[in-house]
Amino acid sequence: MDTSEDILQQASPGLIPGSGTARAAKPTRLSPSFISWLQAGPMMLVFLAFFLIPLVFVVIVSFWDYNEYQLLPAFSGRGYTDTFEGCIAQLPDLCTIAKTYLKTLKLCFLVWAITLFIGFWVAYFLAFHVKSKTWQTGLSLLCTIPFWTSNVIRMIAWIPLLGRNGLVNSGLMKTGLISQPVEWLLFSEFSVVLALVHLFTFFMVVPIFNSMIRIDKSLIEAAYDAGATGFQTLVNVIIPLAKPGIVIGSIFVITIVMGDFITIGVMGGQQIAAAGKIIETRVNALQFPAAAANAVILLVITFLIITMMSRIVDIKKEL
Amino acid sequence: MTETTKKTGVSRRTLLKSTAGLAGLAAGSGAITGFPYVMSAEPKVLRYLGTAVNEGDDISKQCLKDTGIKIEYITATTDDVTKRVMTQPNSFDVLDTEYFSLKKIVPSGNILALDAKKIKEFDNITPVFTKGETPGGKKIGGQGTAPWKVLYLEGKDSKKFATSATEFVTLIPTVYNADTLGIRPDIIKRPISSWAELLNPEFKGKASILNIPSIGIMDAAMVVEATGKYKYADKGNMTKEEIDLTMKVMTEAKKAGQFRAFWKDFNESVNLMASGETVIQSMWSPAVTKVRSMGIACTFQPLKEGYRSWASGFCVSKGVSGPKLDWAYEFVNWFLSGYAGAYLNRQGYYSAVLSTAKANMEPYEWAYWMEGKPAEKDIKAPDGSLLEKTGAVRDGGSYEDRMGGVACWNAVMDENDYMVRKWNEFIAA
Numbered sequence A: 001m002d003t004s005e006d007i008l009q010q011a012s013p014g015l016i017p018g019s020g021t022a023r024a025a026k027p028t029r030l031s032p033s034f035i036s037w038l039q040a041g042p043m044m045l046v047f048l049a050f051f052l053i054p055l056v057f058v059v060i061v062s063f064w065d066y067n068e069y070q071l072l073p074a075f076s077g078r079g080y081t082d083t084f085e086g087c088i089a090q091l092p093d094l095c096t097i098a099k100t101y102l103k104t105l106k107l108c109f110l111v112w113a114i115t116l117f118i119g120f121w122v123a124y125f126l127a128f129h130v131k132s133k134t135w136q137t138g139l140s141l142l143c144t145i146p147f148w149t150s151n152v153i154r155m156i157a158w159i160p161l162l163g164r165n166g167l168v169n170s171g172l173m174k175t176g177l178i179s180q181p182v183e184w185l186l187f188s189e190f191s192v193v194l195a196l197v198h199l200f201t202f203f204m205v206v207p208i209f210n211s212m213i214r215i216d217k218s219l220i221e222a223a224y225d226a227g228a229t230g231f232q233t234l235v236n237v238i239i240p241l242a243k244p245g246i247v248i249g250s251i252f253v254i255t256i257v258m259g260d261f262i263t264i265g266v267m268g269g270q271q272i273a274a275a276g277k278i279i280e281t282r283v284n285a286l287q288f289p290a291a292a293a294n295a296v297i298l299l300v301i302t303f304l305i306i307t308m309m310s311r312i313v314d315i316k317k318e319l
Numbered sequence B: 001m002t003e004t005t006k007k008t009g010v011s012r013r014t015l016l017k018s019t020a021g022l023a024g025l026a027a028g029s030g031a032i033t034g035f036p037y038v039m040s041a042e043p044k045v046l047r048y049l050g051t052a053v054n055e056g057d058d059i060s061k062q063c064l065k066d067t068g069i070k071i072e073y074i075t076a077t078t079d080d081v082t083k084r085v086m087t088q089p090n091s092f093d094v095l096d097t098e099y100f101s102l103k104k105i106v107p108s109g110n111i112l113a114l115d116a117k118k119i120k121e122f123d124n125i126t127p128v129f130t131k132g133e134t135p136g137g138k139k140i141g142g143q144g145t146a147p148w149k150v151l152y153l154e155g156k157d158s159k160k161f162a163t164s165a166t167e168f169v170t171l172i173p174t175v176y177n178a179d180t181l182g183i184r185p186d187i188i189k190r191p192i193s194s195w196a197e198l199l200n201p202e203f204k205g206k207a208s209i210l211n212i213p214s215i216g217i218m219d220a221a222m223v224v225e226a227t228g229k230y231k232y233a234d235k236g237n238m239t240k241e242e243i244d245l246t247m248k249v250m251t252e253a254k255k256a257g258q259f260r261a262f263w264k265d266f267n268e269s270v271n272l273m274a275s276g277e278t279v280i281q282s283m284w285s286p287a288v289t290k291v292r293s294m295g296i297a298c299t300f301q302p303l304k305e306g307y308r309s310w311a312s313g314f315c316v317s318k319g320v321s322g323p324k325l326d327w328a329y330e331f332v333n334w335f336l337s338g339y340a341g342a343y344l345n346r347q348g349y350y351s352a353v354l355s356t357a358k359a360n361m362e363p364y365e366w367a368y369w370m371e372g373k374p375a376e377k378d379i380k381a382p383d384g385s386l387l388e389k390t391g392a393v394r395d396g397g398s399y400e401d402r403m404g405g406v407a408c409w410n411a412v413m414d415e416n417d418y419m420v421r422k423w424n425e426f427i428a429a
Helices: A002-011 A015-023 A032-061 A078-083 A096-129 A133-142 A151-162 A167-174 A189-213 A217-225 A230-259 A262-267 A275-284 A288-312 B002-009 B012-028 B057-067 B078-087 B099-108 B195-199 B213-226 B240-255 B266-274 B285-293 B323-335 B339-345 B354-359 B363-369 B399-404 B416-428
Strands: B044-050 B069-075 B094-098 B172-179 B181-183 B280-282 B299-301 B307-317 B386-388 B406-409
Touching: A032 A288, A078 A288, A096 A133, A096 A189, A096 A230, A096 A275, A096 B416, A133 A189, A151 A167, A151 A189, A189 A230, A189 A262, A217 A230, A230 A275, A230 A288, A262 A275, A275 A288, A275 B078, A275 B416, B044 B078, B044 B323, B057 B069, B057 B323, B057 B339, B069 B323, B078 B094, B078 B099, B094 B099, B094 B323, B099 B307, B172 B339, B181 B195, B181 B285, B195 B213, B195 B280, B213 B240, B213 B280, B213 B307, B213 B406, B213 B416, B240 B416, B266 B280, B266 B285, B285 B299, B285 B386, B307 B323, B323 B339, B339 B354, B339 B363, B399 B406
Parallel strands: B044 B069, B044 B094, B307 B406
Antiparallel strands: B094 B307, B172 B307, B181 B280, B181 B299
């Protein structure tokens, strides 16, 4: 799987060039460590120029002041204090930012749990039940179908299906299961989760499949010979060995959903708050420092979640 | 964040290709300078930044034919146009934007006011812009950022709006309209006459407003005032308490499930209405026309409290000078000379110079669009598609009635920062 390696490489640039060190052990005048630096160099430069430096700017700007039409490069915590406005004064009611993050985390958890469940079984099927390599590639390409259309088209496509006069509602009404159209099918948390799962299960499938395909088949045979049931093999052999894939897939899904505002906006009828949405509104109002402050908060929270996850599994060691 | 992460599957090859393309684009857009300036070899090109409202292909083709000026459209949403003026003032020549954004753009010093003396038709511009009244003498509501409040600057490089006419014009007026609620008369089946109906529990789960704070808050204010809960001194410039009150009313409605969805984009509003997801919502005139052209009944309902109006016009980037500035004047003069005005009128907007637009329209068209008379013949859109059959009357009637009924204008408030925060709170509620 070419794509999955590409994804892995971009997710944690240190990993694959690092394993290159072992391969480059041929006798040569250049020292091995120099070669590995050389190999990792281009990616590091790209990372520095297009990720780290802009990120530093975002953090700096988040502490600037602003007015209607320009940034004022003077130290100000206004971006942050405005964001947390009312968080203490309004107690026990939650303030805007707390409500927004609770909602985002809830959506994130639901999407994560569902994509993990579906993604795990799709990957399991691909890795252990599909024998031919061609079929494995072909079937995993099928998972990319949701990406063939744009967001706008997807939104337009969901209305005839889930809308008040849509296919699902008219079908249910014909069978007599309901007498009134069901409203929560569209522009609700349900539709948001549905759309996100539909989109991002792929990001779960690929890394988990990648881990599963590396599992030595003789281990499963050994488990079977030792008298383990299918369930015991799954719990004691396959899941522990697929853990790195599960964690990487989870990181993908969680980071994407935490920052998403387009899908949540479109499927939630713009009525559901999202951490990314706050940033967008601020940017559109030209309040860049406030937007930057919110971006930093989002980054810190996402980073905390990922740190917690990598506590559970040491990805570097597992790979 | 979504966008960047989605691109993780990009291979190095496509990445290289796209960067090469970008470099080419930069070269093409004139970002790489230093080439010798040869007058005769250079075509007259103007980069035109604006929203999709005025940017018809027919307009640019006709302009090329009449003046030899090639218009390159840069299309963005209202918010993104303003953002671009602030952050990349050299990326465009002519700017087409709304008057309410001037409160942000003018203090930034990134635009150049145009000289009224060089605009041939300036004296013929409708008094809506210059005096705040219709040609028939009706006074127009001035709450919000009404164009006549921000039409002139005190001096060439001034950042202050003049209180009386000067020769330095911030935006040469081009197009404007009076907005109201769109409804589905076939589903509602009774007359609607007030903005208050937007929050009527009868339409629970079937109402919608715009999710563009600076416009949405104005619609919200019209609703609050219509329900009799509060009377604003100036809807377009609320105090913090007034913002709190307005958002409180809207938040309660939202929590009670009044709104089906909020919309942000022209097509979203069309879809919501056409699919029957909503039956009453804030809307724009061409969106109503679009729904109607799909064979679905939709009315741009005049309401007793009046319309919320908007207007836009032209200025140029501060980086424009020399022959380019002359072309810009030539282009603006051409735009006001009739063809474009007639084109806009036929879409249901209004043109700034009425006399030249009239000369470019058929008398029956003028009677339908501007005088509120029943159509003598079928009314067609600029592209030739059928809009209304013979006998139809424009929603809201004549120009005098519609523009004369304007209550307020899209606005940027002094408390804009606070308002945006409260809007986020409203969405999160």
